[in-house]
Amino acid sequence: MKRKITLKHIARELGVSISTVSKALKNSEEIGAETKVKIQAYAKLHNYKPNNIAISLKNKRTKNIGVIIPDIVHHFFTTVFRGIEKYANGKGYNVIVCLSDESFDKEVINMELLANGSIDGFIMALSSGTQLKGDYTHLKEVTDQGIPLVLFDRVTDEITCDKVVINDKEGAYQAVTKFIKDGRKKIALITTDEYISVSRDRTAGYKQALLDHDLEFDEELILKLPTMEIDENAIASFFSNTEVDAVLCVNEVFAIASMRYVKAKGHNIPEDISFIGFTDGILSKYATPGLTAVAQHGEEMGEIAAQMLIEKIEVEVEEETYVTKVLAPTLIERGSTRNNKV
Amino acid sequence: MKRKITLKHIARELGVSISTVSKALKNSEEIGAETKVKIQAYAKLHNYKPNNIAISLKNKRTKNIGVIIPDIVHHFFTTVFRGIEKYANGKGYNVIVCLSDESFDKEVINMELLANGSIDGFIMALSSGTQLKGDYTHLKEVTDQGIPLVLFDRVTDEITCDKVVINDKEGAYQAVTKFIKDGRKKIALITTDEYISVSRDRTAGYKQALLDHDLEFDEELILKLPTMEIDENAIASFFSNTEVDAVLCVNEVFAIASMRYVKAKGHNIPEDISFIGFTDGILSKYATPGLTAVAQHGEEMGEIAAQMLIEKIEVEVEEETYVTKVLAPTLIERGSTRNNKV
DNA sequence: CCATTTTACGCAAACGGTTTCGTGCCAGGA
DNA sequence: TCCTGGCACGAAACCGTTTGCGTAAAATGG
Structure with missing residues (x-):
């Protein structure tokens, strides 16, 4: 086992001082050519590397x-x-x-x-x-x-x-606007609790887009999932009780899980219901159909x-x-x- | 801006030596009760925390x-x-x-x-x-x-x-055995180049399972993708030229991409073709249908x-x-x- | 040949801690 | 009164580097 070598070792071995070694290895003008060569050769031979911790301290x-x-x-x-x-x-x-x-x-x-x-x-x-x-x-x-x-x-x-x-409000706004241009009227939002800053902003963009296009904002169309984990029951009851033709989700997992549910219920995507999710991740890319997504870069x-x-x-x-x-x-x-x- | 405080500061401020401060903060028996209290109080007040780097060096x-x-x-x-x-x-x-x-x-x-x-x-x-x-x-x-x-x-x-x-060979073996038990005969393997140790082991498990169940090993049934990125063309030409009823993939991305392709071609999963992928990740869980997977824990x-x-x-x-x-x-x-x- | 400059190196402090080994002082015992 | 012991604290070494400064010896100049 070859322990790490230090300046001290080199100095002792070569019969010079520690500072001479240090300077020689930095190619300082202070040190004579001969000594420098000798020290540098020895250092290279023994694979000397300065200790990061000591340098950090200094x-x-x-x-x-x-x-x-x-x-x-x-x-x-x-x-x-x-x-x-x-x-x-x-x-x-x-x-x-x-x-x-x-x-x-x-x-x-x-x-x-x-x-x-x-x-x-x-x-x-x-x-x-x-x-x-x-x-x-x-x-x-x-x-x-x-x-x-x-x-x-x-x-x-x-x-x-x-x-x-990223401009989360703008992202949600773009998504909702896309839905509206495609003729969607009952646009749902699946989100988390408001205290997450990004969810708040995305909800704001969602509302703004509805307002700007003369669609009514309806609390019933918003599903808040308290945790990041998927609550299948909450999703099921939401879709059973609410008539929607488009869904914006604040993350892709919510979107994929929802798509899966509505597909199982016999609806077609995007003919009957459209989906957009935030986060353009691997799930969006490989879902069937691919999930239109707000890329966060x-x-x-x-x-x-x-x-x-x-x-x-x-x-x-x-x-x-x-x-x-x-x-x-x-x-x-x-x-x-x-x-x-x- | 309150810069980080050091032992030296405390020592100077309280008129004691650095070593006394150090010992007092470690509650050493060497230091008198009064002094200890004084030093500890001062340290707490000024939120003293020892410097990680110095401790690392020591x-x-x-x-x-x-x-x-x-x-x-x-x-x-x-x-x-x-x-x-x-x-x-x-x-x-x-x-x-x-x-x-x-x-x-x-x-x-x-x-x-x-x-x-x-x-x-x-x-x-x-x-x-x-x-x-x-x-x-x-x-x-x-x-x-x-x-x-x-x-x-x-x-x-x-x-x-x-x-x-993980026992990669065993994982592949289990997967292939599962296919065989389900009545599959033309079992394909989609993998990477052999130099990746895990791919090598998985291929070995695949072969072994075929052998143990008296199925012929056929090079034609193996697709090697040189990179981790999906090559749609390679997948398409593989499935056009090869008749398969089950596919084992060495990762889930290969599996999902292949499933997508065969679904688009009108085949049903798992009725016509079964799939198993390594890596039980998020894609496996949320795919439609869910991807049977070899979990790597x-x-x-x-x-x-x-x-x-x-x-x-x-x-x-x-x-x-x-x-x-x-x-x-x-x-x-x-x-x-x-x-x-x- | 002596004074001055230059060369080539070593010393020591510093970074922020820990720890070993003293050491001054006071109290108690003889 | 003197010695001994313990208490409470300080000095200093050490971890591995960097760097300003001091200083011998060699080189230069007059």
Whole structure:
């Protein structure tokens, strides 16, 4: 077992001082050519690599960024993460991921742990627990310490920091407008509880589109599912009691589960009922028929978040400014809406 | 902006030495009750938290584990990651993720970077690039340095370390046996290139099951897709030229794409053709009909890998022993095979 | 040949902790 | 009064690097 070699080993072995070794390896002008060659050769031979931890301590820079997301199993977060990792890696940063599991407590614990020197900045999407509780002191503490923070997707106005979101209201608006253009009149919305910021915005877009096209807003046409898990019974009773010809869902799982139900009941998609779902993930793509979806551009969002964060980490300014970048959603048309290919 | 406070600050402020503060905060018996109370109160008031980096340098323990996987967007890797994160977090470890993107070079670079002190151990699944190249010197170097390593899913015999895999051969065997019991005779296999260890094992299980049930093995019934991306044309030409009544796919995307194609061609599933896919992911669950799948128990695999790794990190033994844990796959029956519910 | 500059390196502090080993002081015992 | 012991704390080494500064020895100049 060849343990890692340090400057000290090289110095002792070659009979020079540690600082000489350090300088020689940085090709400093201070060190004589002969000595440099000797030291560099020895270092290469023994595969010397400086210890990251020691360098971090010295520089107060870890080259790590912390990513805290509710869940990695959701396709959207996964794509965002990939964008973050890609950009960060290109800039020489590593990514530490913590899953909050939608829990306020886990979010707080993980942040505090990482904030004690392990990372140079955070990228995060708020857990539903945090949004429900409305308590953002853990974020405040982090920003107060001067640790850069970028929020994405699930954000809050309570915290002043860089943010990147898609225009959820606009996405819902586009979807509903598409339904209306296709002649739909009874447009339903399947969503989660209001405390999730994105659901709130999407509901607003839904209402706005109805209003703008002189359709009545009807509470009966909205189904709120309290959890991300599929409640088959709730879906069944909703469709039995409500007459609809189009359904907008705030995520693709809701959409796929609903499509499955109405297909089983003998309805045709998109002839009888159209569907649009948020999140253009793998399910939308491979569903039969393909699910028309509001693409959230997760990977791009991740790259932008990472770019904003690293910018804040690396450049010193006397007066910080914060921006909220709003990405435009894109409607990807597939077979679950009228007049389209499979 | 309240910068992080250090022992030095507290010491200076309270007129004691740094070591006194350190000991007081650890509730050492050496320090007088009065002084301890005073120091602890001050620390709490100013929210003192020790710097992780400094502790890492001192202890030569980072409490970080490195996870290197080919891609996070694949459901299987995602679930494994969740298992790892869950277990590791419970043990006070953070997880640094690097994506190799199926590339040998990225895998090597990321490993070398992390190996220089950033992590206490690695958990990884080999990239296809690495398996294709068959070069494992970067793994060897890591283990030679005494850094614990656990491989999962995509493993190699060339490296001596802990491993956790599912019995891929057995999974394929079970699937094919299921087909045969259902009366299928022309059983196809859609797979990737042989250099991926899991594909090789699954192909072996497929062949073995045919042999054991006196069915002829026919090369024509195997479709090899060179990349993970779906090649619609290859699928179309395969099904046009080959008569099959059952299809085993080495991942769910292949299965879903194939099902879609044969459905579009007017065949009924499972009446005319049955399907089974590996990876029991979200697609299998929400497909219509549901895809019968070989569950790989990713989350469990992740937990076990993390457990094995942390065990190796934390306990010192004079003679290391390595085990390969083989998990049993489970066939999850859904509507894509005969005699079953939707 | 002596003074000055340059070369080539070492010392030591610093990053933020932990921990071992002293050490000054006070109390108690003889 | 002197010695001993324990209490309460401080000094310093250490983890692995970086870097400003000091300084011998060599080179240069006059």
